Amino acid sequence: MAYIFVFLIFLLAAGFILGGVIVNRIVAPRNPGKIKDKPYECGEDTIGDTWIQFNVGYYVIGLMFLIFDVETVFLYPWAVAFRDVGFVGLIEITIFVFILLLGLLYAWKKGVFEWV
Numbered sequence: 001m002a003y004i005f006v007f008l009i010f011l012l013a014a015g016f017i018l019g020g021v022i023v024n025r026i027v028a029p030r031n032p033g034k035i036k037d038k039p040y041e042c043g044e045d046t047i048g049d050t051w052i053q054f055n056v057g058y059y060v061i062g063l064m065f066l067i068f069d070v071e072t073v074f075l076y077p078w079a080v081a082f083r084d085v086g087f088v089g090l091i092e093i094t095i096f097v098f099i100l101l102l103g104l105l106y107a108w109k110k111g112v113f114e115w116v
Contacts, residue, residue, distance in 0.1 A: 060112050064104075071100050 039046055078085065078093050085092075107113070 057112065057115065060107070064107060064112065067100070067103070071097070 074096070075093070078089060082089065
């Protein structure tokens with residue numbers, strides 16, 4: 001019986017999603033044209049080809065930032081509960097940070113942070 005509420009929440013979430021898509025299809029105006037199909041960046045006309053390949057380093061730097069940002073999110077609750085978790089918590093967070101540092105050293109050794 002307890003799972004029926006979880007099922008109802010899933011149904012409600014699916015209803016919101018489907019309802020939004022259906023209302024968008026019904027209400028949204030569609031006026032395609034040559035000017036609207038033209039690619040632009042920040043409201044400016046593009047110069048040259050718009051389908052260029054970007055250096056993968058931009059994406060890797062973004063992922064590295066995300067990883068260390070998530071690390072900060074995990075370190076904050078540990079710091080708040082430091083007195084409660086004791087020495088075992090200190091060992092666990094040390095292992096966690098060590099694994100992340102190994103990943104950072106690996107990325108550094110592979111040359112991820114070099115801009116070419």
